Amino acid sequence: MSRWRSVWLVAKREILERGRSRGFILSVLFTTLLVIGSFVVPTILFGDEQAKAIGVVEPTPPGLETALTATAGQLDQTISVVPLPDAATASAALDSGEVDAVLEVPADLSAPGTIRFAEEPDQGLGQIASAAVVALRVQDLLADANVDPTELLAAQQAPSIDSLDPQTDADQSRFLFANIGAVLILIGIFSFGFTVLTGVIEEKQSRVVEVVLSTVRARDLLMGKVLGIGILGLIQLVVFVGAALGAAVLTDRFTLPETTPGAVALLTVWFVLGYALYSTALGFLGALASRLEEASNASTPVTMIAMASYFVAIFAVINDPAGLVARVATYIPVSAPFVVPLRAAFDAIEPLEIVIALVVTIVAIWVLFTIGARVYAGAVLQTAGRMKIRDAWRSAGG
Amino acid sequence: MLEIDDLAKRYGSVVALDGASFSARPGRIVGFLGPNGAGKTTTMRCIFGLVQPDRGEVRWQGAPVDRETRLRFGYMPEQRGLYPRMRVLEQVSYFAQQHGLSARDADAAGRRWLDRMGLADRARSKLEELSHGNQQRVQLTVALAHEPELLVLDEPFSGLDPIGIATMTDVLHDRARNGVGVMFSSHQLDLVEDVCEDVVIIARGRVVASGAIDELKSRSGRRHLEVEVVGSDGTWLDGDGSLTVLDRAGDRVKLLVRDDVDLDALLARARSAGEVRTFAYQPPKLSELFMEAVTPTPPARAVSDEVAS
Secondary structure (H helix, E strand, C coil): CCHHHHHHHHHHHHHHHHHCCHHHHHHHHHHHHHHHHHHHHHHHHHHCCCCEEEEEECCCCCCHHHHHHHHHHHCCCCEEEEEECCHHHHHHHHHHCCCCEEEECCCCCCCCCEEEECCCCCHHHHHHHHHHHHHHHHHHHHHHCCCCHHHHHHHCCCCCCCCCCCCCHHHHHHHHHHHHHHHHHHHHHHHHHHHHHHHHHHHHHCCHHHHHHCCCCHHHHHHHHHHHHHHHHHHHHHHHHHHHHHHHHHHCCCCCCCCHHHHHHHHHHHHHHHHHHHHHHHHHHHHHCCCHHHHHHHCHHHHHHHHHHHHHHHHHHHHCCCCHHHHHHHCCCCCHHHHHHHHHHCCCCCHHHHHHHHHHHHHHHHHHHHHHHHHHHHHCCCCCCCCCHHHHHHHHHC | CEEEEEEEEEECCEEEEEEEEEEECCCCEEEEECCCCCCHHHHHHHHCCCCCCCEEEEEECCEECCHHHHCCEEEECCCCCCCCCCEHHHHHHHHHHHCCCCHHHHHHHHHHHHHHCCCHHHCCCEHHHCCHHHHHHHHHHHHHCCCCCEEEECCCCCCCCHHHHHHHHHHHHHHHHCCCEEEEECCCHHHHHHHCCEEEEEECCEEEEEEEHHHHHHHCCEEEEEEEEECCCCHHHCCCCCEEEEEEECCEEEEEEECCCCHHHHHHHHHHHCEEEEEEEECCCHHHHHHHHHCCCCHHHHHHHHHHC
């Protein structure tokens, strides 16, 4: 029988046994709902903002409605102006919520008039109404003084607002994307890497490993385990990202950058590599322990390295995606899975750098796997106490 | 034929195997005996490549055993264990597939063997839901479902109730009749004597005795003689240095004698002492052979020491 069939049988068993478990299904459903919810709920709460209605009591000064909508436009808001026949109707409309504010200005602009709200004054609406009334009255005054209305309008033009490095919607999405990507990779390493770790110890504790190893090579068992649990992780990632992208597009909350498909592909590749690297390390560390409590001690160095890499990525690299720290971290296998997709999200990495990082990381995985498989083979039948890596290495080699 | 050739394995300062050699033939049941720590489990693990010997070789049908060969072996380790949350049939089928069966064949074999073990109705249960005894049966099914040519079982009878022992014995005989080589370790020597044709006795990492039980018995210098003489005061036994009284109860006496004892002379003496009702001359029991073989002093001297005392 070919080795690959053996590896695949191990992987398939992991996928079927774990994939059918209530825990896995619930966690996929839960995270998916969480992702969709985090997009949909804000849309329901804030997305559907209705234009504020402002009631004006007739008779109104000429040009009031135009002035109100123009001022609102300048402040990037939309309002509707509702003419009301008299003060009593206005009060009723305010009371019933038909309008949000009532503006009452003398038709000859002899006084500033009043703005009334039902309860709490709406600052924005108040400002719009005030500015419009003030402008109207000033115009009126200046018109009386024979000032050219065209020049007056020109003089009232506000300075244009501009920024040196404008933050576009795409930039915002990119930042968000990079952060979510790094978190997903961290979650992948922790949840699925630790599934490999506990899986190895469970096999040791239930003693089934001796039966398994009487037909399956230790390295094939480790590979099949990493592969099977990795496929489950990938399924969860795809569901997660799919739900997020779908929800983002449907709720129209974000403008997806044009680079989205590439970024998703790169994220997936590095998710796989990061998981493969860390879960292999966790798998063979698991083999050295005989109980779960020992394993969490044994895995501490791996956990620390993963956390450190993550923090380097989200602080140093996001801050300066093309800086020295980012460049160095790109070529270190333990940090590359976090750093590369992040830099790519900011468009701050050369294709060649990605290729080198890929090669370095894949070689590291292969080396770690070769060492790990031998240690695993030497240690996995040892059921009493914690084993030293050196002893396990010798035991397998002897 | 399985050949174990000069296996040696050392763990630090502990010698687990020290040049063990023996063979097991197809169609025969071999009992693998030895005190705790003698090297039985290490030997079995060497057969399955779970332990790399420092020296020596395991051969099957004349060729060194490799992974492909091992797929035709069945193993039941001393420390039983299966996947607790996996369903019984899926579990049996999984291991059968790992032994090279197609998914369809593995399922069919799993069903067939579970049926034989009386577990057909538990096929869809999770292993952990089964009683201890039934979990043991599943473990045996896992070793059998791919119809191995060699069956190696480490302490298969330990923890079994009498019904379990009967089932296990049936299965082992059935497999041997089908030409399968069966080898199992046990400390229950009376059971081994009933079930096995051949034994291998290992002590301190070396094989100290091996062969057919009958041959080993006849080769041994020890014989048992049970005599019942009515009307004798028992003095007819006195002064004979060639026999040892093991037990005396009324007129009945159990003696340990050498195989070169002159039975005619002894019978004549017994007759002259009284009425002989029983005179039974028997080979030694396996447990005696075992003790004789694993005691550090040379066996021949051990016997004469006992006789002299």
